[in-house]
Amino acid sequence: MKEKRFIRKQWSEEDICFYLCFEGEEAIKQIEASSDNITLLSKEHPTNGDHFLFDQKLSDLELEPADFITEGIFQEMWDRGLNYLEGRYEKNR
Numbered sequence: 001m002k003e004k005r006f007i008r009k010q011w012s013e014e015d016i017c018f019y020l021c022f023e024g025e026e027a028i029k030q031i032e033a034s035s036d037n038i039t040l041l042s043k044e045h046p047t048n049g050d051h052f053l054f055d056q057k058l059s060d061l062e063l064e065p066a067d068f069i070t071e072g073i074f075q076e077m078w079d080r081g082l083n084y085l086e087g088r089y090e091k092n093r
Contacts, residue, residue: 005058006074007067019069019077020054027054031077038081 002024010017019031030053032039039051046053061067 004071006069006071007058007061007063008069008073009061009063009067018054019074021074022058025057025059027056027058029074029078030054031074031081033077033081038084040078040081040085 005022007020007022008017009020016032016034019033020027021029028043030039030041032041032051039048041048041051041053043053
């Protein structure tokens with residue numbers, strides 16, 4: 001089984017914080033968190049409107065030690081995203 005790595009990255013030109021889960025070199029889950037929205041993407045659901053699952057290799061990123069996070073932090077954000085989306089869904093029913 002390939003090693004999983006978890007990344008949190010925010011580029012200065014964007015108001016979005018990206019959380020990425022890599023299995024080996026391939027992104028398998030992604031969270032995009034901005035001030036007004038959360039988007040969840042995965043291999044099973046790689047697109048959502050104009051949002052796309054990261055399609056580059058882990059080694060293509062310029063990462064610093066502070067960019068690596070634990071699986072627990074990633075899962076907490078994933079769960080927050082699910083709760084956010086469920087709440088938004090309930091409001092629209």
